[in-house]
Amino acid sequence: MSASSSQALEYLEQLPLQTHKKLYEQPSTVLAIFRCMLPHLAKSIVMALLYIPQPLSSFDLDAWFRPSASRLKKDSLYILEKLHIVEAKPRDTSRFTDYSLAPGFSKSLRQALEGSGRHGSFGVPAPPTEKRKVTIQELDDYAQGQWESLLFYMVGSTVGFHGSVGGDIGEGTKKLLQGGGFVAKNHGKIGITRTGFMFVLQDTNAQVWSLLIEYLKYVDNLGLGMSETDVLSFLFMLGSLELGQDYSTSTLSPTQTQMLDDLTAFGIVYMSHKGAKTFYPTRLAVTLTSDSGALSTTNPNEVVAPGTGATKKGFIIVETNYRLYAYTNSLLQIAVLSLFTKLTTRFPNLVSGKLTRASIARAVQTGISASQIISYLDAHAHPQMQKAVPFIPPTVTDQIRLWELEGERVETTNGYMLKEFQSEKDYREIVKYAEDLGVLVWRGDAEKKLFVDRIEQLQDVLKRQAARRR
Amino acid sequence: MNAIDGTDRHTKVDEGPPPSLLTIVLDTNPHAxxxxxxxxxxxxxxxxxxxxxxxxxxxxxxxxxxxxxxxSQKACFLYPAPTHVSKRRENGTANGDVEMGGTSDRPPHSIPDNPNKYRPFSTVETAIVNSFTKLMEETHEVDLASTPTTMIGGALSLALSFIAKTTLLHAPVTSRADDMMALADSETTQAQRVPLTSRILIVSVSGDLANQYIPVMNSIFAAQRKRIPIDILKLAGDTVLLQQASDATGGIYMKPENPGGLLQYLMMAFLPDATARTHLVMPSAGGVDFRAACFCHRKVVDIGYVCSVCLSIFCTSQIQGNLCQTCGSYLSLRSAQMNPPALIPKKKKKKRRVGQGTDSATPGGSTPVGSGTPMHS
Known part of the structure; x- marks a missing residue:
């Protein structure tokens, strides 16, 4: 599971049962959720349960997992239950639980694997016409242009660059970026926010997901009568389409047709003109439900994804004396670099500069964290740098962290404090459980207090304790 | 300041499990x-x-x-479908072994546009079904009559070579020049690469593979060396060999009671890849039969004769010309049997005398004594 899909997973987790049920009616949605949202072990569990005739008891499940993996098992089951994929029913007259897949989910997943049913959820290809098809190269160019101009809108204005890289972005997109808190208007000037920075430094795939999740919230608030499930299942469907193939718009629901316009503006789909009968998914769309790593396929001739094109190659060289050379002429990349570097010289294919205390401090002040900077440098390290392990000289990474620490010496974690336990035994039990789950942040044995960052799973134990007392 | 610690410098662990390549060897022997x-x-x-x-x-x-x-008479790829000779020439790649590298090549027949099916699935399915039909059409009664068994050995070597090739292709290529570097310091670069975990699943229905003992065993050792687990799903028949294959390579061995439930066996036992297997209890062969097959008649033997030079196994001492069939060394089998151990007691005495004279505990002096003991009893 990559970082990009974990955002989508978080969003999915908080949806209610009804929405889940409706979502799972579409095989493409179910397949996409299975493919990229679930942790690896959860996939094994789902597949084991998929064709099993009777429910699997927790006893058998425990026997299947090694004792050392019990925490992973708990985590997987927790996610599966939260997404309402697995149903747990206590078996009568025994302490075991029966696990089975939710009927809707299992039906759709079976259909997806077998290719049965007549749901048409994997996109209806447009009938072949005389018209010339749009080539993959054109689609890539279009997607890259749209996406880069979107990013440049956020970064460029902050660092004081003028002009644009692709073209202007629409008013709707601007509103969405503001609504999502990626940019904020300050004295009539657009400035990037902390979330915006995080957004820019992510890889393209994660960016697309964050933007789409904002979009989901946005259309929900707008009250345009666009149903959440419709929007979501359309997004998942887009992820399972084929690049370079045109699809017919005739089978889409009104909500989805409405969405097409917005997605065209982001560069996720391509339509030759507004209201066209067909649409093409771009590479941004088809990689929605796959890791960006999946693009490094066995075929060396394959065109790399837009935006990540430079990522794959890598263009940044950092020396141990904090000098930085970036072989790029992309305005966007220069703008991103200038967020935390003191750039000095620019050549046709190269910019050079230095990482200084002041430049890092400025970045940290505006909300970029040291680890974000390091991971950006790491991800874009020049092939020449990639020969050393680690890519970035350790002295540089350490110094960036030190510079960051100068500013912030307190680390905060949001969470819950548990205290005033009835007995030592109760306290021990909770601490043990929290430790097993990995949610324990701090414990104070003397005062019988502990601090956890997530409480949902602990609540069961707390309730059990309360019941025992009564 | 604990945050500035060398340990979390390269925290770039890939979160996802490595991609896995599953090579299925399907035994299509019509008899079985x-x-x-x-x-x-x-x-x-x-x-x-x-x-x-x-x-x-x-x-x-x-x-x-x-x-x-x-x-029954050959082993061939069902997927990826082998590219045709004429097509290969068109591509202009003249390095002979393109045949099994057709991963990206679409099969020549078009895939029906099915809106109810995920596109990658239908690509694979169409290819498999088409090549399978072709294989069955090409099978003649003459071929079947000639042999009752199946070419597991050939299929295993195909699988291994495909895995080797895919692993090479899969390794992230930075640039052509870097390949030389990678070769030079393979120790460091290997660790960087996201490995492709491969495994082989043999769905076997026919028994008695003893006549392919040598090629199969060689493939097993190759797989063992490359750390490729060989999983065995034995639907019918019983062979010593395949059990050994899964045991030696750390794969799964299963002989389901009820072949009708094939899908559930596949889904539960054989689907988890190497990453998931570290957390799961996987079924394996209980008691493994380690008997070998002889090189001369391809029979499974309990006790046999082993060539002292190349370790080939023979079921009889009556070999032609007393020459090992594999390596051609002269084996004095008969003389070893014929010569009675008459001289040994004498030797023993001699050694003792020598031993008394010098140091009695020298290892060199004690060896002949040791070798003499079994002859006494």
Whole structure:
């Protein structure tokens, strides 16, 4: 599971049962959720349960997992239950639980694997016409242009660059970026926010997901009568389409047709003109439900994804004396670099500069964290740098962290404090459980207090304790 | 200041499991499937395997699959479908072994546009079904009459070579020049690469593979060396060899009681890849039969004769011209049997005398004594 899909997973987790049920009616949605949202072990569990005739008891499940993996098992089951994929029913007259897949989910997943049913959820290809098809190269160019101009809108204005890289972005997109808190208007000037920075430094795939999740919230608030499930299942469907193939718009629901316009503006789909009968998914769309790593396929001739094109190659060289050379002429990349570097010289294919205390401090002040900077440098390290392990000289990474620490010496974690336990035994039990789950942040044995960052799973134990007392 | 610690410098661990390549060797021996036809017809089995393949592809975004048929007279690729000779010339790649590298090549026949099916699934399925039909059409009665068994050995070597090739192709290529660097300091660069975990699944229905003992054993050792687990799903028949294969390579061995439930066996036991297997309890062969087959008559033997030079196994001492069939060394089998151990007591005495004279505990002096002991009893 990559970082990009974990955002989508978080969003999915908080949806209610009804929405889940409706979502799972579409095989493409179910397949996409299975493919990229679930942790690896959860996939094994789902597949084991998929064709099993009777429910699997927790006893058998425990026997299947090694004792050392019990925490992973708990985590997987927790996610599966939260997404309402697995149903747990206590078996009568025994302490075991029966696990089975939710009927809707299992039906759709079976259909997806077998290719049965007549749901048409994997996109209806447009009938072949005389018209010339749009080539993959054109689609890539279009997607890259749209996406880069979107990013440049956020970064460029902050660092004081003028002009644009692709073209202007629409008013709707601007509103969405503001609504999502990626940019904020300050004295009539657009400035990037902390979330915006995080957004820019992510890889393209994660960016697309964050933007789409904002979009989901946005259309929900707008009250345009666009149903959440419709929007979501359309997004998942887009992820399972084929690049370079045109699809017919005739089978889409009104909500989805409405969405097409917005997605065209982001560069996720391509339509030759507004209201066209067909649409093409771009590479941004088809990689929605796959890791960006999946693009490094066995075929060396394959065109790399837009935006990540430079990522794959890598263009940044950092020396141990904090000098930085970036072989790029992309305005966007220069703008991103200038967020935390003191750039000095620019050549046709190269910019050079230095990482200084002041430049890092400025970045940290505006909300970029040291680890974000390091991971950006790491991800874009020049092939020449990639020969050393680690890519970035350790002295540089350490110094960036030190510079960051100068500013912030307190680390905060949001969470819950548990205290005033009835007995030592109760306290021990909770601490043990929290430790097993990995949610324990701090414990104070003397005062019988502990601090956890997530409480949902602990609540069961707390309730059990309360019941025992009564 | 603990945060500035060397340990978390390269925290770039890839979160996802590495992509896995599943190579399925499907035993398509018509004789054996005919026996099974009442409980599990071949068509049903193939349908189940297709679903299993889809499930594998769905389990990881970069997962790939290869299917090889071990037929009665030959072993061939079902997927990726071999590219045709004429087509190869067109491409202009003249390095002889393009045949099995057709991962990206679409099969020549078009894939029907099915809106109810995930596109990658239908690509794989169409290819497998087409090549399977072709294979069955090309099978003649003459071929079947000649041999009752199946070419597991050939299929295994195909699988291994495909895995080797895919692993090479899969390794992230930075640039052409870097390849030389990678070769030079392979120790460091190897660690950087995201490895492709591969495994082989043999769906076997025919028994008695002893006549292919040597090629199969060699493939097993190659797999062991490359750390490729060989999973065995034994639907019918029983062979010593395959059990040894899964045991030696750390794979799964299963001989289901009820072949009808093929899909559930596949989904539960054989789907988890190497990453998931570290957390799961996997079935394995209980008692493994380690008997070997002799090189001369391909029979499974309990006690045999071993060539002292090349370790070939023979079931009889009556070898032609007393020459090892494998390496051609002269084996004085007969003389070893004929010569009575008459001289040994004498020798023993001599050694003792020598031993008394010098140091009695020298290892050199004690060896002949040791070798003499079994002859006494």
């Amino acid at each position: 499937w005919a026996h099974l036809s009442s409980s599990l017809p071949l068509s049903t089995a193939l349908a189940n395997i297709l679903i299993f393949v889809n499930a594998h592809l769905a389990s990881g975004n970069a997962n790939c699959v290869a299917v090889i048929a071990a037929h």
